[in-house]
Amino acid sequence: MVDPHIHQEKKHIVIAWQSGEDDKNLVNLQVELTRWGAAVEIVHNMTKLLSFLDECESKKKTPYALIPHIHFGRVPVRGLNQIFWDRIREWNPDVRPLSIAITPKLLGADLKQFAIDAKASKMVMLNDLPHAVIDSLDELRDRKTSEPELPIIHTQVSDPILLTELAKQFTEVGQQIKPVDLSTIDPLGGVEGGVLLVEENTLERIDDWAEEVHRLRDSPPPQTLKGISDPGERTIEKLSVNTGVVVLIENRDSASDLLEEQIKWFSRGALGCVILKGSTEDPATIVNECLSVRRNRTRKSLNDEQVAASLAHVVKDKLEDTEESPIASILHDEQGKIYAVSESTLKIFGYSRDEMKSMDVKSLHPANMWKERMRNYESFDLSGVLKAEMIFEKKNKKRFEAKISARRIMHPFYGKLIKADIQSLEVFKFIEQSVVSMISSKSKDLSKTVQAVLEKMGSLIEEISSVHVIHEDSGHFRRKECWLKDPARDPCGDLQIHESKVQSAKACAEAGIKFIEDARQVSESQVTDSYEAIAAKEIKNLFPSVGDFDFIAGPMKLGEQLEGFVVVIFEGDRKPGAEEGSTNYLRQKVRRPLELISSMIASCYQREREEIIRKKMEAQSIHEDKKRSISHVTEGVAHDFNNVLQTITSHVSRLLDSEAIREDQKSSLRSVKSAAEFGASLSSRMRDVSKSVNGASFSLHDLIQDVARLIRPSLALGVSVNFDRLNASADSVRCDRSEVHQVLMNLLTNANNAMEESSSEGEIVISSGVISRDQGGRFIRVIVEDGGMGIPKDNLLKIFEPYFSSKVNTKQGTGLGLWIVSRLMRNHGGKVTVENGDIGAKFILEWPLIEDEPILEVEHTRKQGTGCILFVDDDELVNESCRELVGHLGYEVLWALDGFRALEIFEEHRKTIDLVILDQKMPRMSGNECLEKLVKMDPSVKVIMSSGNYTTETDETSAKNVLGILPKPYSLAALESEINNALESVVRRDH
Numbered sequence: 001m002v003d004p005h006i007h008q009e010k011k012h013i014v015i016a017w018q019s020g021e022d023d024k025n026l027v028n029l030q031v032e033l034t035r036w037g038a039a040v041e042i043v044h045n046m047t048k049l050l051s052f053l054d055e056c057e058s059k060k061k062t063p064y065a066l067i068p069h070i071h072f073g074r075v076p077v078r079g080l081n082q083i084f085w086d087r088i089r090e091w092n093p094d095v096r097p098l099s100i101a102i103t104p105k106l107l108g109a110d111l112k113q114f115a116i117d118a119k120a121s122k123m124v125m126l127n128d129l130p131h132a133v134i135d136s137l138d139e140l141r142d143r144k145t146s147e148p149e150l151p152i153i154h155t156q157v158s159d160p161i162l163l164t165e166l167a168k169q170f171t172e173v174g175q176q177i178k179p180v181d182l183s184t185i186d187p188l189g190g191v192e193g194g195v196l197l198v199e200e201n202t203l204e205r206i207d208d209w210a211e212e213v214h215r216l217r218d219s220p221p222p223q224t225l226k227g228i229s230d231p232g233e234r235t236i237e238k239l240s241v242n243t244g245v246v247v248l249i250e251n252r253d254s255a256s257d258l259l260e261e262q263i264k265w266f267s268r269g270a271l272g273c274v275i276l277k278g279s280t281e282d283p284a285t286i287v288n289e290c291l292s293v294r295r296n297r298t299r300k301s302l303n304d305e306q307v308a309a310s311l312a313h314v315v316k317d318k319l320e321d322t323e324e325s326p327i328a329s330i331l332h333d334e335q336g337k338i339y340a341v342s343e344s345t346l347k348i349f350g351y352s353r354d355e356m357k358s359m360d361v362k363s364l365h366p367a368n369m370w371k372e373r374m375r376n377y378e379s380f381d382l383s384g385v386l387k388a389e390m391i392f393e394k395k396n397k398k399r400f401e402a403k404i405s406a407r408r409i410m411h412p413f414y415g416k417l418i419k420a421d422i423q424s425l426e427v428f429k430f431i432e433q434s435v436v437s438m439i440s441s442k443s444k445d446l447s448k449t450v451q452a453v454l455e456k457m458g459s460l461i462e463e464i465s466s467v468h469v470i471h472e473d474s475g476h477f478r479r480k481e482c483w484l485k486d487p488a489r490d491p492c493g494d495l496q497i498h499e500s501k502v503q504s505a506k507a508c509a510e511a512g513i514k515f516i517e518d519a520r521q522v523s524e525s526q527v528t529d530s531y532e533a534i535a536a537k538e539i540k541n542l543f544p545s546v547g548d549f550d551f552i553a554g555p556m557k558l559g560e561q562l563e564g565f566v567v568v569i570f571e572g573d574r575k576p577g578a579e580e581g582s583t584n585y586l587r588q589k590v591r592r593p594l595e596l597i598s599s600m601i602a603s604c605y606q607r608e609r610e611e612i613i614r615k616k617m618e619a620q621s622i623h624e625d626k627k628r629s630i631s632h633v634t635e636g637v638a639h640d641f642n643n644v645l646q647t648i649t650s651h652v653s654r655l656l657d658s659e660a661i662r663e664d665q666k667s668s669l670r671s672v673k674s675a676a677e678f679g680a681s682l683s684s685r686m687r688d689v690s691k692s693v694n695g696a697s698f699s700l701h702d703l704i705q706d707v708a709r710l711i712r713p714s715l716a717l718g719v720s721v722n723f724d725r726l727n728a729s730a731d732s733v734r735c736d737r738s739e740v741h742q743v744l745m746n747l748l749t750n751a752n753n754a755m756e757e758s759s760s761e762g763e764i765v766i767s768s769g770v771i772s773r774d775q776g777g778r779f780i781r782v783i784v785e786d787g788g789m790g791i792p793k794d795n796l797l798k799i800f801e802p803y804f805s806s807k808v809n810t811k812q813g814t815g816l817g818l819w820i821v822s823r824l825m826r827n828h829g830g831k832v833t834v835e836n837g838d839i840g841a842k843f844i845l846e847w848p849l850i851e852d853e854p855i856l857e858v859e860h861t862r863k864q865g866t867g868c869i870l871f872v873d874d875d876e877l878v879n880e881s882c883r884e885l886v887g888h889l890g891y892e893v894l895w896a897l898d899g900f901r902a903l904e905i906f907e908e909h910r911k912t913i914d915l916v917i918l919d920q921k922m923p924r925m926s927g928n929e930c931l932e933k934l935v936k937m938d939p940s941v942k943v944i945m946s947s948g949n950y951t952t953e954t955d956e957t958s959a960k961n962v963l964g965i966l967p968k969p970y971s972l973a974a975l976e977s978e979i980n981n982a983l984e985s986v987v988r989r990d991h
Contacts, residue, residue, distance in 0.1 A: 010039040011064035014052060016072045016080065019044040025129045029067070032130035036137065038064070046075060053087045062088060065098035067133060068120075077101050077118040100136050102126055112193065116151045117294060153290055154196040156180035157248070165283040166197075173287060191234075195244045195290050200261070203247065206234050207367045213397070237363040240269030244293040247273045248286070267374040269336075269362055326588065328402075328422040331409075336361040339417070348424055350395035361420070366393050376404075384408055389425065401425040427593050430460055434593075438600050446604045447481065453597060454483035457568075460593075463586050465549075465571040469556075469601060470542065471564040475499050477542075480564075480605075485571070497542070504534040509555035509562050514595055516553040516565070517587070539567060552590050554598035556605070563602040568594060639921055639948030643875045645676045645969035646948070650881035652676065653972035654888050676969055697850055700740070700780060701731040704766055707744040715752050718761030725767035728780050733847045735828045740847075743824050743832075746817045747784045747843050754788030754840060762787035770849065779830070779846045788840040796834060865890035865976075867914035867983065872902040872930070873946070874922040878968075885972055886917070889979065899925030903933055910938055915982055917966070920947035931958045942982050946970075 013033055017026050026042070033040045041063075043049040056063060066084050070077050081099045088097065101120040104127075115123035121140055124132035153170055155177040157163045167177050180191070180198070239245055247265045252258045262273045271293045274286050328345035332338045341356045349356070349364065365373060369391055380386040386406040393399050406420040434453045441449040454467045464485070471480040477497050484490060499506065508516055508531050516535045539553045550570040556563040568590055652673045655661055661669070708721040715721070733740070751764045768782045791799065800822040825832045830847040869891045873879040876897065883893045894909060896902040899922060906913060916934065920927035927945060934941050935958045946966040963982040966974065 011037065012056075012061065013038040013040055013065045013067060014049070014063050014084075015040060015042045016049060016066065016068040017042060017044060018069055018071050025126060029130040029133060032134055036134055049084075050087070053084070056088075057091050060091060062092045062095055063097050065100060065137065067100050067102065070101060070103045070118075077120060081119040098122075098137070098140055100124060100133055102129065102133075114193075116194075150174055150176040151294065152194045153177045154180060154191045154194060154198075154243070156196070156198040156202055158199060162283065166286060169283050169287045170290075173291065175287075175291070191239060191243060193242055195246060195294050196239060197246045197248065197286065197290060199248045200250065200265070203236050203265075210235055210367055235363075235367040236265065236268045236270060237360060237365070237367060240271070241358060241360045241363065244272070245270045246286070246290055246293055249273055249275050251275055251277050263374065264370055267362075267377075268367070268370045269360060326423060326592075328424075330356075330361065330420045330422065332361050332418055332420065334416070334418065345422075348394070348422070349392075355395075364392050366391055366399060380406060386420075392422065392424075401429055426460055427589065430456060431593050431596050434597060435600060438604055441604075446608050450481050450601055450604055451483070453601075454481060457593060457597065458483045458485060461586070461589060463570050464568055464590070466569045468542075468567045468569070469564065470567060471556075471605065472499065472562065477502055477564060501541070502535075502538045504531050505538045505553070505565065506562060507531055508535045509557060509565070510560075514554070515591060516555075518550060539565070542567070543569065552587060552594060554594040556598045556602035558599065558602040558606055561602070561606075563605050566594060566598045566601060642948035642968040643878045647875075647877040647881045649673065649676045649969040649971055650878075650885050653975075654885055657888065657972055673971075696737065697732055697734045698737055699731050700733050700782070700847065701726045701728070701768065703737065703740060704744060704768075704782070707741060707748065708766070711745065711748050711752075716756040719752055719755050720763050721748065721766065722763040723766045725765060728768040728770050730770055730778070730849050731768070731780055732850050733780065733828075734850050735847065739824045739827070743821050743845070744784075746821050747845075750817060751784060751786035751788070751841075754786050758789040760787045760789075760840075771846070778849045780849050782845045782847075783842060784845070785837050785842045786840040790836040790839070791834065791841050796836075799834065800832075865979065868892040868894065868909070868912045869979070870902065870905060870909075870913050870916045871895045872897075872899065872916065872922075872927075873919040874898055875919075878919075882917075882975075885975055886979075888972070889976055891979070898922060899927070899930035899933075902930055903937070906934060906937060906941075913941075915942045915944065915979065917944045917946060917979075920945050928958070931961065935961050942985070944978055944982050 015026070015029065015033075030040050030042065041052055043052055066081065068077055068080050072080060075083070081101075084099070085096055088095070099120040099122075101115060101118055101123045103123060103125060112123075115121070122136040124136060150171075151174070153175050155163065155166065156179070157166065163177075163179065170177050177197075236245055236247075245265075247270045249258070249261050249265070252261070258275060262275075265273055272289045274282075274289050276282055326344065327342075328348045329342040330338060330345060331340040338356055338359050338361060341353065345356065346353060351359070362370075362373065372390060376386055376388050376390070379388075384407065386404065389401060389403050391399055392402050402425055403423045404420060405423075406418055408416045409419050434456070437449050437452065438446075450469065454469070458464045458467050466485060467483045468479055469481040470477050475498065477499060482490075505516055511531075513532065513535075516532065516539055518536055539551065540549070543549070551567055553565045553567045555565055570586065652669050656666055656669050656673070704726060705723055708723050712721065748764060755762065755764070764787070765785045766782065767785075768780060771779050771781050773779060799818050801819065822832055825845065825847075828847055830845065832846075833844045835842050835844070869886050871879065871883045871886055871893055872895070873882065874897055879895055879897060883895045886893045894905050894913065896905055902916070902918070906916070918927045918930060918934075922930075927947070931943055931945075934943065939961075941961055942963050943961050944964040944966055945962050946968060948968045963985045964978040966978055970978075
């Protein structure tokens, strides 16, 4: 009801204002109140206020409202209102005038709750004068009761008996409780301002809830939590910013456990803790603690705002307020109240500046980090400096590791404040993990590893739309890997362009430019002809469907080798007139990892190539092992085969030398001898394939025909070899016969494959001729021409490179065949070239010729041999037949079937033995071992070595005693010639 004593025309309003405090605002307020229709009385101290009230009592008039400044005199606003109302109640107990308190700064988020604490009808900001006061008077004009609301205590107490007793005792001290509904999903969602009395198990339940939501959000793929509010806003760190939290702790048996619990909740932002002992004293203890918290919080809020008001000039000097800095700088007090932040802090954490100023530094960490925060603060408190790594949490609840560095700074009035610099380790951890994963990844998993790195990079930097690895391969650039935030929006698809399309980009990368990106701060006229601008356009042309977009491209270089580019595309189209400053921080954030990741991906691709080469080399090594195994087997077969042929040749030679044999019988014996010689040539060809032999002169035409006959059974149906055009007038060359054999075999095999793949029938034509070079010397030129499809022009210069293969299925070849041909031809002093003929491919081979030495026909006259020869061979048939040949030549023959027996005989008859014919390959003791022992016994011993295979080198000391070599099978004439030469020779020793 309306007080009849209140003046109907002029409403008396009292302004309680400290003298000299915001006088300009006071004058403006007085003017506006007068216009509103009020009679304004201004008092500057308690004496004048009491005098005014005495005057009102004498005139029986009641003021309509009191407007106190929060800094009025030494009396707090709550006490001032109480005195004002009590004095008026003495003459007019039915009416309670309005109270509109004025505060110079915002006292936290719950301005309404603070007005209740101050027993004011309303509280307004000084900066909002005078209109805020006028609006409040209009709002409260029709209020039916002048009784103020009681201060609220938000209460979460599960014990109904305790709750009832608390309600009674809080009412007695002018407080009201507002129970929290535990049955709701989010019981603390409606708590804001005032005091919260809460049990510890509820806060722990919210912590568990927040951790589960964080886990689900971070699990791959992140899960959307529709219809569920964010529990992170109800953790004690968040609640304590705007609410005074009092925690009810269950009693523990251990005093240390109780102490740890209290430390935990105080460290996390609680202003009070009450231990429930189950006694009748619990309610009174709780009420006293809540009232204490309310008083302390009121004083703290006011002090915080006064500190913040005085920091304007300090912040400018202490914080580097730039977008590009990767370091977040925060200025706060000892209790964690944030006063100022740098621009990069907002970028990193995702909050607005106003949001951060209403926060506590504790709320930048996950709730379960309280112990680590406490330890770090204790260390900081002792030393005044903090350097540590901690977990932080962004506004979107994404957590990240960061390095924090903190120190105290001095404020001229408020003393010590804390400046904290926070550098995110997300990028460094990402680089570290990426490097480790790439290095440790197996070669077969490299592609998956690169893909995982791209995905991690895209998810780490939210503004990235896609990441593309553009790899160079054989003169073309194609996309090898990519990560897309939206797989349905692929900007380039199966990209593959020729290297000429990115010529400027390649030039920039090869010149050492680290990044290719839009030069948005440079005018078009300045960059039109620059490599950087053209390179940027070339990169953008790779993604024609994207439109105008921001990107950064990092060259993939390893040393001087350019592998391609890693292109990072940012989200959103590039808007005309957009300021470069808005993306500087983002670009800086991307550049740091992009440079190293690009190099690591280049390294991965090099490893991939090396692995391919290694596998091919391994396959070649296995092939060589097989070849050596075949060679070993072939040598054994050839040795035994030649021993058989030697027996045949020995007997035939002796019979042909007999005068008792008729001529027709000799003709038959000559056929047998010819067959044995052909068998020996087959054995020789087997050794040519499996074993390298030092260079010797031979007929190239003969070898070509031998290889052609050898490969004939493996030719494709309808394919043949024509060597009728071997027209060179000379064909003697000095080379490793087995290597020339391999050259010809490789070329004929390739020619056959080419014709088989093209389903062609016809001939592989081999022709030859002699050419002369300007620099002197004659060469034999051999041309191998097939009837296939020929060689693509782009491949003509590549086919002699190692591991190059045109076969689709790499299992069909190693890519080494023609490289080996080229290498062997260079070793022989020749060369190989290739060109396309009228039909297929034409390979041209050139070897240097050697001049044939004239063969002089000398009439052979046998003379009867004299002396003693020791014949040593482990094959009984060879031993028997050959010693008969030696005896047939007139020599006395001693014989042995192994080296041990030979040494015994030589020891016994050394004075009579003139020559030793020694088989090189024998069991138990080899011919070389026996030779060394013979030389030790008699340094002047004369030896002829014989073998079914090519002889190997002997010891340098013993080699001087070897005066001849007899490769099996040998004829009587060859045996006679070698014996004569050896006996006529002298073993020379250096003294």
